[in-house]
Amino acid sequence: MSAKEKFTSLSPAEFFKRNPELAGFPNPARALYQTVRELVENSLDATDVHGILPNIKIVIDLIDENRQIYRVNVTDNGIGIPPHEVPNAFGKVLYSSKYVNRQTRGMYGLGVKAAVLYSQMHQDRPVEIETSPINSKRIYSFKLKIDINKNEPIIVERKSVSNNNGFHGTSVSIYIPGDWSKAKPRIYEYIRRTYIITPYAEFIFKDPEGNVTYYPRLTNKIPKPPQEVKPHPYGVDREEVKIMINNLKKDYTLKEFLINEFQSIGETTAEKLLELSGLKGSKKVKSLSEEEITKLVEVLKKYEDFRAPSADSLSVIGEDLIELGLKKIFNPEFVAAVSRKPKAYQGHPFIVEAGIAYGGSIPVSEEPIVLRYANKIPLIYDEKSDVIWKVVEEIEWKRYGIESDQYQMVIMVHLCSTKIPYKSAGKESIAEVEDIEKEIKNTLMEVARKLKQYLSEKKKEEEAKKKLLTYLKYVPEVSRSFAVFLSNGSKELISKYQSEIEDELFRIISKKLNLTDIEEYRKMYKVDSE
Numbered sequence: 001m002s003a004k005e006k007f008t009s010l011s012p013a014e015f016f017k018r019n020p021e022l023a024g025f026p027n028p029a030r031a032l033y034q035t036v037r038e039l040v041e042n043s044l045d046a047t048d049v050h051g052i053l054p055n056i057k058i059v060i061d062l063i064d065e066n067r068q069i070y071r072v073n074v075t076d077n078g079i080g081i082p083p084h085e086v087p088n089a090f091g092k093v094l095y096s097s098k099y100v101n102r103q104t105r106g107m108y109g110l111g112v113k114a115a116v117l118y119s120q121m122h123q124d125r126p127v128e129i130e131t132s133p134i135n136s137k138r139i140y141s142f143k144l145k146i147d148i149n150k151n152e153p154i155i156v157e158r159k160s161v162s163n164n165n166g167f168h169g170t171s172v173s174i175y176i177p178g179d180w181s182k183a184k185p186r187i188y189e190y191i192r193r194t195y196i197i198t199p200y201a202e203f204i205f206k207d208p209e210g211n212v213t214y215y216p217r218l219t220n221k222i223p224k225p226p227q228e229v230k231p232h233p234y235g236v237d238r239e240e241v242k243i244m245i246n247n248l249k250k251d252y253t254l255k256e257f258l259i260n261e262f263q264s265i266g267e268t269t270a271e272k273l274l275e276l277s278g279l280k281g282s283k284k285v286k287s288l289s290e291e292e293i294t295k296l297v298e299v300l301k302k303y304e305d306f307r308a309p310s311a312d313s314l315s316v317i318g319e320d321l322i323e324l325g326l327k328k329i330f331n332p333e334f335v336a337a338v339s340r341k342p343k344a345y346q347g348h349p350f351i352v353e354a355g356i357a358y359g360g361s362i363p364v365s366e367e368p369i370v371l372r373y374a375n376k377i378p379l380i381y382d383e384k385s386d387v388i389w390k391v392v393e394e395i396e397w398k399r400y401g402i403e404s405d406q407y408q409m410v411i412m413v414h415l416c417s418t419k420i421p422y423k424s425a426g427k428e429s430i431a432e433v434e435d436i437e438k439e440i441k442n443t444l445m446e447v448a449r450k451l452k453q454y455l456s457e458k459k460k461e462e463e464a465k466k467k468l469l470t471y472l473k474y475v476p477e478v479s480r481s482f483a484v485f486l487s488n489g490s491k492e493l494i495s496k497y498q499s500e501i502e503d504e505l506f507r508i509i510s511k512k513l514n515l516t517d518i519e520e521y522r523k524m525y526k527v528d529s530e
């Protein structure tokens with residue numbers, strides 16, 4: 001037996017080609033769903049993040065029946081991609097415009113490349129991209145593949161035509177082996193849930209069976225786009241500080257570096273930090289030794305008086321739009337939403353928002369319908385391993401007026417952050433970070449209190465209604481007594497008065513009780529006035 005092992009290295013592209021399940025591509029059904037997701041999320045990032053109302057078109061065609069190869073095409077009206085960036089954006093794993101301190105759906109620089117790798121593993125057509133940046137005079141088209149060994153793009157074809165109609169945006173087509181019948185419910189659910197959280201977007205979806213679904217824009221109100229912000233001192237480690245220093249274009253002193261490159265550090269705080277670390281503020285930051293960087297980062301982590309991380313980098317949906325989306329899709333009897341103040345975990349700002357829809361056309365089921373969102377992405381798979389599900393399960397819904405074991409309720413939770421702690425690169429579930437878990441619980445309890453108030457008012461009203469209904473049966477008796485009293489014994493007058501008083505009493509009660517079927521009650525309680 002040989003004890004020798006052979007050592008080699010893998011390029012990131014080869015790593016994800018070997019382990020496609022890590023990026024959400026374990027089988028053809030999931031691959032089809034994941035491809036739609038990656039393309040739609042890139043399109044939305046190219047629109048709403050830049051203040052553009054999104055128009056998204058999704059078309060899936062079966063182009064090779066024998067081999068079950070589908071073409072997934074997604075077109076947007078976004079900011080487009082500069083032509084010199086297209087090859088790397090689609091052909092180099094871990095290349096992205098999203099590695100900045102700002103909330104976006106994309107985060108890893110992997111999604112679309114994972115789809116291209118999966119595509120390349122199973123068929124030979126390249127990925128096709130057409131794009132035109134805002135104000136560009138030309139529309140650029142590319143056909144690309146990935147050189148898996150080198151993790152570099154291979155340009156199969158590159159063209160451009162003149163842009164006569166002022167088009168801006170991007171259209172991407174990827175050829176992928178798929179399983180439409182299995183993926184179908186998930187893809188429809190994904191689009192529906194995306195629509196709930198982006199009611200300011202318009203979607204058109206054509207599926208491979210030829211069905212076209214139009215999701216109209218419900219509002220022109222677009223959430224405030226996120227701003228890029230400097231890192232918060234709690235959120236950096238020593239390697240990140242080293243990278244920041246290496247990338248510096250200016251020859252800063254340590255003090256200038258602290259003030260200019262971090263949020264929450266001004267003149268006074270910088271002085272305090274320098275004193276605590278024993279480092280000289282006048283020292284050139286590029287000349288700091290490894291030990292000095294360690295000392296600096298230790299002080300940044302320990303210092304307790306920093307302002308909380310800025311929430312300018314975040315973009316919430318807001319209570320109005322959450323309620324609008326839930327109302328439109330579920331037609332519930334009651335809806336409420338809460339968007340909380342920013343909080344932070346490990347130096348990363350985050351905001352939790354939640355909505356509850358109750359009753360109406362929501363189907364009854366053993367468990368509430370839970371809609372999980374992270375940075376406006378709906379999370380569909382791995383529901384039970386998500387921290388949101390855990391919190392929903394822990395809440396005693398009976399305390400909030402849900403008395404039955406059957407639920408007719410939709411619970412929506414949205415976490416936004418510059419860093420979502422996903423459990424995997426497939427972005428389907430959120431890890432249990434204590435601060436986030438606590439905040440999800442507080443948000444859900446706050447919105448559940450609104451539901452409780454509604455349900456208790458509804459219960460009170462129903463009880464009052466029941467009571468008043470019992471009074472209805474006395475109406476003929478009471479009217480008759482009054483009529484006798486008023487008529488001085490005249491028989492004709494008795495029946496005239498009785499019917500007038502009865503009419504008036506029924507009218508008052510029906511108005512008070514909001515009854516639509518008052519005639520039914522009248523028949524029920526009619527007594528012969530003769």
Ligand SMILES: Nc1ncnc2c1ncn2[C@@H]1O[C@H](COP(=O)(O)OP(=O)(O)OP(=O)(O)O)[C@@H](O)[C@H]1O
Binds near residue numbers: 076078105106108
């Ligand atoms: N429709 C589009 N419009 C504009 N830019 C796009 C579009 N699609 C892709 N891009 C660019 O390509 C880059 C790479 O996309 P990719 O899906 O690989 O990763 P990502 O979105 O950055 O991160 P993640 O892996 O988390 O999805 C994006 O960061 C973006 O700059």
